[in-house]
Structure formats: C-alpha cells, structure tokens
Amino acid sequence: MILSHMQIEYIENSLSLHGVTSKDLRDDLLDHICTYIEARNSNDFNASYQEALQKFGGYNSFQNLQRESIHQRFVKQALTIHKLKFSFGVLVIVLLIIGFVFQIMHWPYANAWLLSAILVAALVILPIHCYAQYKKSIHHHC
Known part of the structure; x- marks a missing residue:
C-alpha cells in the first residue's frame, strides 16, 4: 500500500495531538509507522494504522520515548x-x-x-x- 500525502499528514497530526512535541522524534515515528503500513499488503489504511500503533507500543509509549529522549x-x-x-x-x-x-x-x-x-x-x-x-x-x- 502506498500512502497518500493526506494519510501521511493525518499520521503526523495524530502524533502531534497525542503529545509527541519533539520534531525529531515525531519525524522518526512518522517514518517508522509509514514504512510499516506501506510494507503491509492491506488496502485498509485505518486498520493498518491501528496495527502499526499497537506494534510500536501506542501513544503512551511515544510519550515515554519523548520523556526519555x-x-x-x-x-x-x-x-x-x-x-x-x-x-x-x-x-x-x-x-x-x-x-x-x-x-x-x-x-x-x-x-x-x-x-x-x-x-x-x-x-x-x-x-x-x-x-x-x-x-x-x-x-x-x-
């Protein structure tokens, strides 16, 4: 699945809204999530996105990563x-x-x-x- 610009923007906005304020961390997470979704052979963006979130530990894990960095x-x-x-x-x-x-x-x-x-x-x-x-x-x- 190839992500559209709107889908990538949606992921980035979602990360920002859930407290990932560090630009470097947000860019890294965005890259990993997009790569994971694009590697999946699924056409359902929402399901792939939720699966990617769970794979990387969810929003709480992202905030912990930010605090640690x-x-x-x-x-x-x-x-x-x-x-x-x-x-x-x-x-x-x-x-x-x-x-x-x-x-x-x-x-x-x-x-x-x-x-x-x-x-x-x-x-x-x-x-x-x-x-x-x-x-x-x-x-x-x-």
Missing part, C-alpha cells in the same frame, strides 16, 4: 557543563599555584597570576555553575 539530552548537556566546570577549575588551581609560587619567590606579576585565577573563577566558573543549577531546576520541574 528529553532526559538523555539533559544528561548529555549536564555532562558537558560538568566537564567545562572541571576544566576551568583545573585552570584556576594552576593559576593559583603559579601565583603563590611567584608570591613566595617575590617574582614580578604574582598579583597578576592570582588576579587572573580570581577572574576565571568569578567570570567563567560561577556563571557556568549558575546556568547548570538553573537547567537542573527546570528539568526537575518537568
């Missing part, structure tokens, strides 16, 4: 943010050590090294940390 995207972003904080934290520690060594040895620019460590902490790490906490609070409310 949102959660995985959040975890990936959180891991990236964690790596950034760690990297800049190491940079701050290195700058502090260099600054303290310069201070102990009474070499010039000791204060510049210490100030750069403070600036990196205040202007990079602190905003990244606040952003991470904000994203975490939004995710926990979903």
Whole structure:
C-alpha cells in the first residue's frame, strides 16, 4: 500500500495531538509507522494504522520515548557543563599555584597570576555553575 500525502499528514497530526512535541522524534515515528503500513499488503489504511500503533507500543509509549529522549539530552548537556566546570577549575588551581609560587619567590606579576585565577573563577566558573543549577531546576520541574 502506498500512502497518500493526506494519510501521511493525518499520521503526523495524530502524533502531534497525542503529545509527541519533539520534531525529531515525531519525524522518526512518522517514518517508522509509514514504512510499516506501506510494507503491509492491506488496502485498509485505518486498520493498518491501528496495527502499526499497537506494534510500536501506542501513544503512551511515544510519550515515554519523548520523556526519555528529553532526559538523555539533559544528561548529555549536564555532562558537558560538568566537564567545562572541571576544566576551568583545573585552570584556576594552576593559576593559583603559579601565583603563590611567584608570591613566595617575590617574582614580578604574582598579583597578576592570582588576579587572573580570581577572574576565571568569578567570570567563567560561577556563571557556568549558575546556568547548570538553573537547567537542573527546570528539568526537575518537568
């Protein structure tokens, strides 16, 4: 069975109406459902569509997939943010050590090294940390 443009649009609208808001997930589900229906040797679109829905777990399964994909995207972003904080934290520690060594040895620019460590902490790490906490609070409310 070859699906018409109206039938494909019907499936896409149905997925949207049942809470599949992620465009990527909706496109993937639409592709799988259409492929399943077209592979069937049936001329009854409604029966084939209902069978495809049952085969892929129904609308509740689609919403669970969407929640899982949102959660995985959040975890990936959180891991990236964690790596950034760690990297800049190491940079701050290195700058502090260099600054303290310069201070102990009474070499010039000791204060510049210490100030750069403070600036990196205040202007990079602190905003990244606040952003991470904000994203975490939004995710926990979903």
